[in-house]
Amino acid sequence: MKYELIIIGGGAAGFSAALEAERKNKKTLIINNNENVEIGGTCVNVGCFPTKHLLYKAELIYKIQNNIFEGIKTNLQIDYSKIIEEKDKLVLKARKEKYIKILKNLKNVEFLNGKAKFIDKNTIIVNNKKIKGEKFLIATGSRTYIPQIPGLENIEFLTNKEALDLKELPDKLIIIGGGALGLEFAQIFSRFGSKVVILEATNHIMNGVDDDFERLISNYLKDEGIKIIKNAKIKVIKNNVVILEDDKKIQFDKLLIAAGRVANTDDLGLEKINIKLGNRKEIVVDKYLKAVENIWAAGDVIGNPMLETIAAKEGNLAVKNMYSESKEKMDYSIIPYAIFTDPQFASVGLTEKEAKKNDIKIKCNFVKLENLPKAIAIKDTKGAIRFVINENTEEILGIQLLSPLAGDIIHEATMIIKNKMKIKEVIETIHVFPTLSEIIKLGAQDFKRDISKMSCCVE
Template sequence: MKTENIKLDIAGMTCEHCATGIEKMLTKNEGVTEVKVSYQNGSCECSFDPSKTSKEEIINTINSTKNYKVAHTDETKCCNTNANHFDLIIIGGGSAAFSAAIKAESLGLSTLMVNGGLDFGGTCVNVGCVPSKTLIRAAETAYHATHSNFSGIKPKGVAIDFAQVIKDKKQLVATLQKKKYMDVVSDFHNLKMLTGWAEFLDTKTIVVDGKVKYTALKFIIATGATTNIPIIEGLNEVGFLTNVSLFDLEEKPESITIMGAGYIGLEIAMAYNRLGVKVRIIEFTDRVLRTQTPDISEALETQMKNEGIEILPNFRAIKLEKKENETIIHCKCPDGSFTQIIEKGKIVVASGTKPNTQKIGLQNIDLKLDKTGHILVNEKMETNLPNIYAVGDVTNTPAFVYTAAFEGKIAVENAFTGANNEADYSSLPWVVFTDPQVAGAGLDEAQAEAQNISFEVSKLELNNIPRAIAANDTRGFIKLIRNTETDKLIGARIVAPEGGELIQQLSMAIKYNITVKELAESFYPYLTLGEGIKLAAITFGKDVAKLSCCAS
């Protein structure tokens, strides 16, 4: 192996930690074999394989940091002035990509963001979190205008202007897409944004739309995920919808059949049913929200059936065909027989998601994927290639907008500052926005058992919580899981109206090793749903039904 050496003068170092950080940062560059940085002398000696890296890349890596710069010497005259070369190229335009771009700008990195598919802003603002949650809230307003928990309150009904609801949703999406994404980066001096499809030619080069090539020191893949369309005969011919197209449909469908009972399918089902659409769900497994324990599924199924939603578990669609204005869904039933379901309205596919790893040239760089096609990353968002990072839904990490944004930030920090920031999701809070909501953090009992943890469960129905009793709404429960050896809280699951508002407290308790005893002995305002956490903690040792109000 041929080796070359370079000696550089570096400005901006203030301590030995700076020198150590630069050494760690440079050794991450493919081809760098040895680095010695002296804080006292303000110098750097670096050996590298010229077939894998160059003096230019080493210098640009240092110059891309916020605090350190290479002094202009004869050694630095090789610096690239190519307008198509960047410190960082981000492939994707969602929350993870914007978070990475914001961090890159703060570090003074020249950055290119290339986005194809959805508009800048990605899934969350355009077709995911924002439109779905505003439609859910609109639907709740309609529902409460026709349903009361109190015999003395008799609602008189509601007039639903479906087209206006969708138009308002579109306006909200446009406003937030502009204010929270495009306006945020509008004054960035070092960011260039392109609309187009990026494809890797090698580990240092991409081509956009098959025309223009761009190179970079580091890359971040943030291409997200999209609906996984199952392979079913006739499906592509019947004009199915996904959340992307459904949320823009201004004409209210007479009915919809949703294929899939995961969180996306369930949120759509409840929202559209309450907006006056007849809803049916076909689920090929035995229950809704199959990733959670059966008691959670049962609570949701009970509520949804009470609202008139038809749920068909263990039904598998094997063929779809169009006959005039109807869609015929041929299904295999739980007992092995076959039946035909007639849908006069729309077919909505909500059968999970798949990572967007196609068409970006991964076959040219030998990037490792897991068995589901997600990019494999470690806790630092590093892939198997030293100059390529991946973040967000395209990776094998939890698929939430807030985790994606966090990953975008730490990927840039780890790539360019020598930081070793890691994503720890052991206490990650999450929410499914059905009604009642489902929220969780940490382990459930099945996961604790799989990890051979000695655990105990306390499950408190909402009919034991004064706030729920006073509101005449006792749907759901609070479930806590504790380690019996340490008494520390290791997990929580909540099914309750607005239950998502409680989960952050329990996430923090798990993260900071709070014991169940401490939860039980803390103060909680009376007649809040949060008091249910205290009561659930007490239930590990006492029957709360035998306690007076506020007693412990």
């Protein structure tokens, strides 16, 4: 049997591609290797969806335990196994509703569970059966990057997948890596009751974030009891002890690897079809997501930025480009992202560091959340906002935000930058009072007046 399109990978990129192929009435086969991750990919099964569920619960627990509000007393009890049990139920439901059920409604798309491997540019083998296709999309995603650390091979370490399946809380948890994944898991486990130490090999957590935001989130995490060790060079791991190069010893019950991601390109037979790979095994594609003559790739498998929304967009775009004369390319310059710590960090457009590196003449500010009426009202004033604007035209080039619900608020910032708005236009836009999203307007007003001398709702 020959298919017009074969999609290898059942995550965000693969499903987005399948939906676009269905719209184009293309006979399509989608293949997912469920041994790596269930249908739906990393996000719904072992990534965004379950971690945000646990982060929300952990935030509620933290605020109750720390008596944030006067007059509220409770004897809080935590059953961690029940918490994980509910997480599993929600993941299963999301997988069924958003992937399995959707797949059953696609008339032109078939599904096959198995590991695909290329024999030539038009043939793959799955479950010992040869299958031919006219065009292919590789969307096999990524997995945890495992650094070369002496002694690591002798312990049962965790990745995000195993960490989400723990039925009991570790008393002492070490997390290797201070990026988004490491920080989110650190706050989850710390707020549930574990003693957490983050070991970051570089001098920065939240790589690429401006220094003042990094300092704020570092201080917030440390205030909660999370220990962060930067420039942590590990000499060896043995007997549930990490020994650093300065001979400092740190004991642990569990160790979580969160040192980045690597593309899933092993054992696909890519050497037989002349596909080029990058430093972290990612597939090299052109600006239209084509790898070679009749093969495209999308999502984490083509490298950073590894975000679910980008994967979905790339999967859709790849199929459009397969069957259209007018090609489209991704615009990565206005894609927002978020780190779902508490407070959350979100960013879109240029940071101050990036603007200076590119010799762009800019003006920046840094407005603390303690100036925002809604933040004061809910007693949650941790955070700040920064605008990066063109010095001459006052066009807004970038916005970074550390605040409650920053991942939601950043979409207003994305539209501002996409539409090349200027400071004056944001100031003249009326916002609902009191809201957290007013921080966008307050950040703009800061360029024109002393916001410490303003009353609420003043234009």
